[in-house]
């Protein structure tokens with residue numbers, strides 16, 4: 001066998017590290033950081049280093065599975081798709097399109113195929129029962145940006161490479177490597193920030209490894225971030241520190257009135273932070289030459305996630321740091337056209353059937369999927385498609401959802417593993433190995449701390465007869481659209497490309513405005529449908545060659561010539577290009593967001609005072625699906641309950657002791673790990689563990705020691721505005737066993 005070297009972008013987390021992968025024949029023999037990668041400069045983490053083990057995991061499914069008489073059987077791809085066609089038709093015939101739901105999980109944004117096909121799949125299923133991991137994650141940020149900037153997908157990122165002061169809440173990038181902020185070697189960038197004289201402040205109920213790197217760490221009581229951020233806004237006004245905002249911003253006076261209800265002295269005890277410390281943060285933020293506030297999971301999967309997400313940006317505006325170097329800036333993705341006119345954002349265009357929860361960005365809250373499956377009546381969900389998702393592990397009150405999945409009449413999963421979710425499937429359609437798949441980050445190029453683009457061609461060809469993830473999804477689209485399991489996929493491609501071209505030639509400001517799509521179509525290059533879609537998106541994008549308009553501009557060929565990626569430079573101010581509000585201004589105090597403030601005020605008056613549970617992430621883990629790699633799960637058990645040493649003493653709990661964690665929804669047993677790194681009154685568990693269900697095929701993961709924290713998270717508590725699950729600040733009781 002011959003040895004080959006491949007430069008690829010790691011698709012596992014949001015950091016987009018460049019990897020140098022060595023293959024001996026079709027086996028990965030070595031993975032290291034690509035020192036020539038223009039963005040990651042050789043950085044790699046343990047997950048990336050073990051990408052080979054993940055790639056050739058023997059438990060990865062090599063052919064589709066169909067469940068017959070309760071047992072999975074390997075079938076051919078044709079049989080599997082025929083089964084999908086039959087099963088879907090049967091459910092639609094009996095109950096109609098709304099009886100079919102679609103859930104798209106985290107990897108469906110990390111693959112190249114997901115962002116291209118998921119929207120089309122949702123459309124062709126013709127159902128409003130669309131769910132994603134976003135409502136277990138970042139949806140609050142979409143909602144706040146939707147109202148403030150008019151576009152839920154224009155999310156400013158902290159310009160960490162140039163800022164003088166970073167205030168970070170509910171994020172632990174030393175373990176997670178960052179989120180909604182693509183910054184390979186985030187820890188190194190924080191060190192550089194400090195080395196150039198800047199300041200890092202971390203607000204977290206735990207003293208994390210990121211906090212250890214920071215100048216200042218403030219313990220905050222879970223769920224109190226919105227109150228804390230309001231108190232910062234209050235202080236800026238109260239001490240005359242807010243800048244004179246430009247004319248493009250309105251709503252300052254209204255925000256000031258709201259903030260007047262949150263003096264630091266009033267919220268201090270709820271936050272667990274002294275009023276003087278809150279005021280000092282506001283002063284430091286305003287005094288820094290440039291500064292930026294950044295909030296992540298700890299602030300979004302919380303009861304006031306949308307308010308916190310909003311106030312993060314409000315602070316960036318009021319300190320003069322929005323849209324300027326060193327502040328919060330909008331990346332310009334090479335593959336996202338900037339000429340598209342967007343309709344002003346709103347939510348609640350429809351509501352969920354059972355709980356009446358508003359639609360947000362075209363989807364319904366994952367926290368209510370179990371309701372929709374369990375509750376009889378017109379529109380009851382009887383079939384489910386999942387793409388790269390493991391909701392039976394990741395959703396709040398996951399055991400309830402798992403039981404509901406078991407009750408479905410038909411379920412199709414596009415997933416490489418037989419796991420907690422897919423064991424309930426009728427059909428499992430496994431995508432191929434990572435090394436057999438092309439890669440481009442349609443999603444993450446929107447969140448880079450630099451503008452960048454890189455494409456990875458498959459390192460290995462697909463085995464004969466095996467479809468790539470794009471082909472799997474395209475087939476599902478054709479089946480859902482009634483074209484049948486054996487329809488010609490080129491028809492779909494031409495429809496998708498034709499649709500994008502037709503819009504582009506009609507859009508003023510597009511590089512191809514007024515041209516003829518028939519003249520443009522033959523210019524699109526690429527080996528497969530994903531590559532051609534990428535080529536088209538790059539050509540129409542902000543750096544694109546525009547079908548000849550800017551000959552030196554980007555197209556797929558440029559990325560092919562640059563296997564270490566193309567650096568498109570530091571972020572540049574582009575607020576006016578981004579704004580999509582009805583009046584073209586930044587709405588600093590949207591009525592929809594202001595309407596949620598009374599709920600925060602009543603929470604302040606009547607908040608949970610007992611023990612609350614929060615989450616945490618571990619560097620060697622990635623949500624629920626990387627526990628099958630031996631090298632990532634050896635060593636000490638990481639699924640332990642962090643509990644403050646004083647609390648542990650009061651409960652007579654010692655290190656390694658089994659404890660029971662109980663909530664409204666259920667209870668789990670885990671090992672305790674008393675530590676002074678977590679504040680009193682708070683306990684923490686990582687998610688994604690507990691692989692002991694019958695019938696799953698994860699030989700390593702099933703032997704790991706851990707429980708699913710989502711047994712005790714509560715699907716009835718939501719961030720109301722976004723429908724996002726609350727994983728941080730769940731009232732629990734802890735008892736020694």
Ligand SMILES: Nc1nc2c(c(=O)[nH]1)N[C@H]1C(S)=C(S)[C@@H](COP(=O)(O)OP(=O)(O)OC[C@H]3O[C@@H](n4cnc5c(=O)[nH]c(N)nc54)[C@H](O)[C@@H]3O)O[C@H]1N2
Nearest residue numbers: 170171172176179222223296297298617619621622623728
């Ligand atoms: N190694 C690894 N990397 C990952 C993942 C993984 O599972 N493992 N998952 C990926 C995914 S899907 C995502 S979304 C990102 C998430 O990336 P991050 O947002 O950085 O996620 P976490 O590391 O969980 O950090 C969240 C922090 O919030 C704190 N926190 C909890 N409750 C509160 C609160 O009420 N207020 C405040 N201020 N803080 C609170 C927690 O203690 C924790 O330190 O990571 C991605 N990267």
Ligand SMILES: Nc1nc2c(c(=O)[nH]1)N[C@H]1C(S)=C(S)[C@@H](COP(=O)(O)OP(=O)(O)OC[C@H]3O[C@@H](n4cnc5c(=O)[nH]c(N)nc54)[C@H](O)[C@@H]3O)O[C@H]1N2
Nearest residue numbers: 105106136137388389390391394414615623624625687727
């Ligand atoms: N308690 C608690 N719960 C949480 C969180 C928390 O912090 N605390 N975090 C939440 C967050 S931020 C997120 S993003 C969600 C994640 O929620 P999900 O996306 O539902 O769950 P994952 O664990 O990411 O599962 C990913 C699935 O994709 C499959 N997969 C892996 N690679 C591929 C691929 O290339 N193609 C396809 N089609 N499938 C693939 C895996 O086998 C697995 O089944 O979890 C949420 N749940």
Ligand code: SF4
Nearest residue numbers: 010013016017045048
């Ligand atoms: S930090 Fe993320 S992108 Fe980089 S090597 Fe690790 S898992 Fe891959």
Ligand SMILES: [Mo]
Nearest residue numbers: 106136137138
């Ligand atoms: Mo996430």
